[in-house]
Amino acid sequence: MSHTVIDRKPSTGEAPPARSLAHRRMPRWAPAGIALASVALASGIGMAAGWESRVQWGMIAAVFFVVGTYVITTAVEGSRQAKDRIATSVVWVCFVLAIVPLASLAWTTIQRGSRILDGYFLSHSMAGLNQNTPGGGIYHAIIGTLEQVAIATLIAVPIGLLTAIYLVEYGRGSLAKAVTFFVDVMTGIPSIVAGLFILSTWVLTFDMGPSGFAGALALTILMMPVVVRSTEEMLKLVPNELREASLALGVPKWRTILKVVLPTAIGGITTGVMLAVARIAGETAPVLLLVLGSSFINNDPFDGEQASLPLYVYQEYMLGTPHSYDRAWGAALVLIIFVMVLNLVARGIARWKAPKTGR
Known part of the structure; x- marks a missing residue:
């Protein structure tokens, strides 16, 4: 007659540890924070080097933003997510590079054109007026x-x-x-x-x-x-x-x-x-x-x-x-x-x- 031996281990009352499927994620404000840090760092370098052109500051800030996004995302989320983040960063940089000249042009035109834009300017012509004198209209x-x-x-x-x-x-x-x-x-x-x-x-x-x-x-x-x-x-x-x-x-x-x-x-x-x-x-x-x-x-x-x-x-x-x-x-x-x-x-x-x- 065979006997079956059952090994009973004392129960501690704790559930076995579950394997977590969640990965670490960067907070939502991370891209904005990286962008602000990039602008601050580029501005500091520009002032230290004596560069007067804001375009140079912006280009350096764009490089810092893309590189910083890749490095930080790789450290936190991994290389696979970093590739996605860097593609998004490049798109945002291209968008800013396209919108900044447009906004600058619009602001300059509004700032300088509003000085003379009034009812007289819209309702008069240049007839009989010296081109080198003020006045006239369109x-x-x-x-x-x-x-x-x-x-x-x-x-x-x-x-x-x-x-x-x-x-x-x-x-x-x-x-x-x-x-x-x-x-x-x-x-x-x-x-x-x-x-x-x-x-x-x-x-x-x-x-x-x-x-x-x-x-x-x-x-x-x-x-x-x-x-x-x-x-x-x-x-x-x-x-x-x-x-x-x-x-x-x-x-x-x-x-x-x-x-x-x-x-x-x-x-x-x-x-x-x-x-x-x-x-x-x-x-x-x-x-x-x-x-x-x-x-x-x-x-x-x-x-x-x-x-x-x-x-x-x-x-x-x-x-x-x-x-x-x-x-x-x-x-x-x-x-x-x-x-x-x-x-x-x-x-x-x-x-x-x-x-x-x-x-």
Whole structure:
């Protein structure tokens, strides 16, 4: 008869130690702390070395931030997490390097342009005023910019819209490839080339002379490919099911495009048009060649020289006097506000016209 011996160990009442799966983590404030320490260390080195350029301080701080993040994360979380942290740090450094010049430019323009920006500056022109004396305004330049941009928009938007509809809805074969190729080429055309083209044809060949309309034609060349590309992408985002459902009901294709496709994509199309307008509003080279600029108010864009805000900024800056510099900064501030308003309007329209998803 066999006997089984059971080994009983006294129970201490304590559970066996559980193996922890948690790893050490850096606190959330660690990146900010490393960034502040990097800035402080770089500032100390810059002051000790006598460097006056803040750009050098910033570059050293960026290097310290990336290296410090990697070293500290490796010591705390391990090398695998350190690689992720260093990639995030590089992205943040690139973001700061991109935003600092923009913020500096905006701050400088606001600081110097606000000195002269008032009701008088917006409601008067430079007619009969010595360029080296204080006073004057940008009323004539505002009129020129609005008229030239409006004419360019009225020409470029219908042509660009119809071209995009053709490429998306009807474009097949060699003609569509040729149109796509030329649109791509026009996208990369420098603004001065567009101005020279209109100068050689409209002004010199047809002997029409400088005018706001000539400048608007050059702006049309620059604006058209932007409208085509943005509209084309928005039309491609419209689901094919909507087209097929409309065609299945016996609706003609042209009516499907007009009543189904375009209303669905109208938000994105409007946004693209607004961004194209903002792109041409600051062009100087074509206007300098074709409009020439004027100190007087010219409400007729088809006859005679006309002013514009970018050209006004260039001409006042070239005078090189303290008063002309102030006027140039004031006009630059107005131009930035104009472009910013267009971008905000584009974003508002895009959000307003965005498709509503039901719950």
